[in-house]
Amino acid sequence: MPLRTAKKSKRLAMKRKKGFSYRKFSLVKKTNDLLKKLFAVLFLFLLAGIGALSFYLYHSFRNPFAQAAGSLPKETRWDGKTPINLALIKISDLSDDSSTISDLLVLHIDPEGERYALTSINPNQQVSMPFGFGENSLNQAYAVGNTAEPKLNTALTCRLLESSAKIPIDGYFLTDSVGWGRLSELSGEIDPTDLGRSFSLSLIFKVKSLISILPESVRTDLSLPEIYYVLSGLSKSRSAMSKFCESGAECLPEFMDSTILSADKKIVVLNGTGKPGLANFCAQIIKNIGGRVVFVSNTKEEYAKTTLLTDSFEDYTSLRVQKVFGVSEAFHKDDYFDKEDFIDRGDIILIVGLDKMGFWW
Template identity: 30%
Template sequence: MARSMPKRYRSSRARSHSSWRSLRLEYKLKKIFRRVSLALIVVFAVFLTLGAIYIWNFFAEPFASASSTFQKAGSWDGETTFNLLWLQAQDSSVLAFNPTQNSFTVVNLPVESKSVSDSEDGLQAAALEASRLLGTPIDGYVLVGEQGLEDLRQIFPMAREIKDYFSLSSVLRLPGVWQVAREHFQTSLDFAEIFRVLWYLAQVRSDKIDLVNLSPELLEDTALLDRKLAPFLRDEKLFLEHLRVQVLNGSGKPGLAFQAARLIKNLGGEVIRADNFERQDLIRGYLLLDSSGSYTARRLSQIFGVFDSRPPRTGSESRADITLVLGIENAR
């Protein structure tokens, strides 16, 4: 008769077999878990990608068909002054974003905009007229339909003044505002500029938001008008450089040098002379200066679309730090 295995050995062998099965089961579970985790990651990545595409289309598509030939030197960088012409129903305003003062100002114009065409030529003409009236550059436009205004009133039912639109709770209404923009807004802004405008507004303190109402009589007195708007529209960086600027008109268009000089003064620049250039058939203007590294030179280049610079000559041009020579292409 075969001898039976001692009980303690049988127990040890059973425990060893049970441990082996447990290890195999644990290994299988870990393998299944890794596969499920990988699958979930792939699914999440797919949904994340689709969501990103949807969000991009949602935010970028509204203005993809907007006019894109509006005359401007480049996309707003969020650091320089930036003025938008806001056109709605029979009213028009200028939205002044001034990072050099960390301020935002709405300037209501006493001029009806009902005759403004929504064509590119009509909007360009409206922007040029607003620039001429206020003596300040207009960098873009936003055209709002009547239904769009009504939808915005429903989104902001308690808004009574301009500051009410830029409270912390307004962030939650952004998707609704964007949906209205998709249907009823037209703008010259590109997607990056729209983002920078919204980001800037989200950071402006309520005590830095102002509303300025202009009367028809004030528009007739440009000196008084400029003094009234200077605290809001002045570019502090340009003002602090204190560079002397000379403006010469070579376009053949009467009064262009004085219009440009007024604009530069309102920005905070020091204009020492505005006159005609020796030529009146100049196509493309340029800057005369020792160095193009100044902030003032960069702003003049952006505003007037003058990208060529040359060393200054003797005579009146040598008395100025910067001479702006305007040609036909630079007539604003």
């Protein structure tokens, strides 16, 4: 008998002597295999649960409160360092998508300058409505947006506000009379000349009340970090440097970006759509944020997309203009010398494309 077979026989004999059983061995092996599969399934369920929880927390972090009807997704998020303009909209009833606007304000926060500006916008002013509604009161914007497909309640309100005030709107807070009352109870009497006191970081310590009130009373497109930056910016603002205005025109100088003002970059705006007045309108928005527009004209050809040309991709003014007009990509202006006239007249050239036509502007 071969040596290996003899050793094997000896091992089997020893196992039998110790009570070894193939049936028992097979049962134990099957049990172990079953337990391994069970643990594998449980592990997969655990991973799925963690993934679902992470997904929920991520979206809660980005959008802690429900967005208002007819909102559009934000392309970029605020870092809490640059100035921001927020629309504060109060409607008659949050649960009614056809509500009228009762109060309309714009809040400008300048974190670097440690100041804010709050201006009241007349909701009864006449504006040009889309969708065949013609001239109508601005207070109907939320309701008119409800007639669009898809709905554009808040989006239309913010865009018409941009058009009338000629300042960019970077986000919004929407509430109604009931919600405003509950917020007032939480923060105390709201003083528009000292918002830092009314909406300070101390509100964070009222987490339980905030959780119970805000989701039902407020709609916003800001993420949780952005809301924190808003509270931080207001709490650090100096009342002596801040201002409350009864009219938008009075407050326009307060909405200028001090960094853009000091940079004093020469900006050229070119109309690439053929729609008269569009370049002048965009130029006015740039002026209202502190930009120095030196020339406005038309392009040689039509542009489908709004384009930004700059001499520096890291330049603050270029980045701010790019964000304000939602330009997805910037190019070096040297690449366009052979394509367009007037490129040499500015450090930054904004070519307004067909994507900015329609009711947006």
